[in-house]
Amino acid sequence: MMTIAVIDDEQHCTDRLLALLQPYRDEIETVCFDTVDKAVRGIEIMRPKIVFLDVQLNEKTGFDVLSSVSHRDFCLIFTTAYEKYAIEAFKFSAIDYLLKPIAKEDFENAMRKAFERVEQNHLHERINVLLSHFSKENTTKRISIPSKEGYSFxxxxxxxxxxxxxxxxxxxxxxxxxxxxxxxxxxxxxxxxxxxxxxxxxxxxxxxxxxxxxxxxxxxxxxxxxxxxxxxxxxxxxxxxxxxx
Structure with missing residues (x-):
């Protein structure tokens, strides 16, 4: 049984993802978290294989979750309202994302890639690339380039x-x-x-x-x-x- 974590502070968004996950109910177990602290603890304990992570979590962000967890052996899919700058950062890091309200076809494509573990390769490094684009420090910006072996940074x-x-x-x-x-x-x-x-x-x-x-x-x-x-x-x-x- 595969564990999937849904991390979102808006109940209607969580409900939408749970409804989209219904066809997979015989092969998955879902856990939900609505704060950064709960999400960090939950990821470390539950070790989910797929994480749906909202960008904005109350006064904090999904990036606070990523910066705090030591366990990153999962497929990461961000969920976000349209923010051009955030989406640009996802593209630079080659991390998957879904725009809210989440369309069924986009969700199914993301799940297909997740099950194939396509998006899990070099996740730790891709998260670092992502975080570099949100850093206020004058750090060198990088880009993740898909390759036959995985990714080049x-x-x-x-x-x-x-x-x-x-x-x-x-x-x-x-x-x-x-x-x-x-x-x-x-x-x-x-x-x-x-x-x-x-x-x-x-x-x-x-x-x-x-x-x-x-x-x-x-x-x-x-x-x-x-x-x-x-x-x-x-x-x-x-x-x-x-x-x-």
Whole structure:
């Protein structure tokens, strides 16, 4: 029998998850907690295999739960109302989340991945990546990159450029490595634009801090000596960004 923990301070949200879990009742046992303290104690004692964790818990947050538990051998699924910044952090860490009100189809997809234990790999490190994006300290931000072996964890500042390859993206880092991810370039553009990245071409997203030179002919040279063309329609915006306009 698999134990599933539902951590939420709003009863109607807890009831919604319990209703969605009903089809699994013969193979699971559910436990519910409505405060950070209860959740921490419950996780340590009950050792759930799947945890549904609300972002906001009274005056505290689900991140307080994660920072306090020593047992992290579970599949983590956040539940949250729409908060763009929080969702961005989930994407950086590759941690699953469900938007409230929770749709049945989204829930079933999350459960399928949980049962396959897809989302459990390297959870401890992915939680650390997540927490780094909520830290008020000036810490180096990182991103979790899915790979065949599990995940790679990259400092955002080490990414030189990203290159499109149909529905894949190749990420090139300052150590000369290439990481291939089954995500389109637009996915990384949306994540990295606030972190000093600019899409100079349909196929290329670059780290502005990695620019070595820019020629009037419309080509930019990066720190790894890659030379790329800035598309005509993006050139004006690119020059403004470089000038800080």
């Amino acid at each position: 990259l400092n955002i500042t080490d990414i030189v450029r990203c290159e499109a390859d149909v529905n894949y993206a190749h990420i090139f880092t300052s150590d000369g490595k290439k990481h291939t991810v089954s995500k389109p370039l637009k996915y990384f553009e949306e994540l990295l634009s606030r972190h000093g990245f600019f899409r100079i071409h349909n196929s290329h997203l670059i780290n502005l801090n990695s620019i070595k030179a820019y020629a009037k002919s419309g080509y930019v040279t990066l720190s790894d000596n890659t030379k790329l063309e800035v598309s005509v329609r993006r050139k004006e915006a690119f020059i403004k960004v470089c000038k800080g306009v």
